[in-house]
Amino acid sequence: MKDIVYDVQKGHTLYAVFLELKEWNTIEIGKLGTFSFAPGVYVYVGSAxxxxxxxxxxxxxxxxKKRWHLDYLRPYCQITKIISYETSIGECGLASKFKKKGKVCVPRFGASDCKCGGHLIFLGECK
Incomplete structure (x- = not known):
C-alpha cells in the first residue's frame, strides 16, 4: 500500500482526492446506478x-457506512494524493479545471447539490 501525499492547508475549504484504479470494475454508486470504471487515475473534488x-x-x-458517492468507489481504489485549495473558485469551478484535463465518467457523481456535470473526473491511464 502506497503512502498518501497530503498537501492540505489551514483555511482551505476545497479539496481534490486523487485515486488510482488498477483494473476494470463495475460498481453500484448508490442511487446513481451501476457504472463501469476503466483502470486509471481519477480525481474527486469536494468541499468542507x-x-x-x-x-x-x-x-x-x-x-x-456509505453516505457519499465516493464511499461506494473508495474500496476499489488506492488514494494517492489529497490537495486542498482556497475557497474563491468554488467546488464546481475546481471540478471544471480538472475537466479540462479529463472527463466526467459518472454524471452527477458528488454533484447532487449543484448543477454541474459531476465532481469525479477520469484523468486517464495510470503511468
Missing part, C-alpha cells in the same frame, strides 16, 4: 466548510 480533516480522514477509510 468545517472539519475538513475529519472529512478527509473519512474519505481515506475503506470500511464505513
Amino acid at each position: 466548510k468545517k472539519n475538513m480533516e475529519k472529512r478527509l480522514a473519512r474519505h481515506v477509510q475503506i470500511d464505513k
Whole structure:
C-alpha cells in the first residue's frame, strides 16, 4: 500500500482526492446506478466548510457506512494524493479545471447539490 501525499492547508475549504484504479470494475454508486470504471487515475473534488480533516480522514477509510458517492468507489481504489485549495473558485469551478484535463465518467457523481456535470473526473491511464 502506497503512502498518501497530503498537501492540505489551514483555511482551505476545497479539496481534490486523487485515486488510482488498477483494473476494470463495475460498481453500484448508490442511487446513481451501476457504472463501469476503466483502470486509471481519477480525481474527486469536494468541499468542507468545517472539519475538513475529519472529512478527509473519512474519505481515506475503506470500511464505513456509505453516505457519499465516493464511499461506494473508495474500496476499489488506492488514494494517492489529497490537495486542498482556497475557497474563491468554488467546488464546481475546481471540478471544471480538472475537466479540462479529463472527463466526467459518472454524471452527477458528488454533484447532487449543484448543477454541474459531476465532481469525479477520469484523468486517464495510470503511468
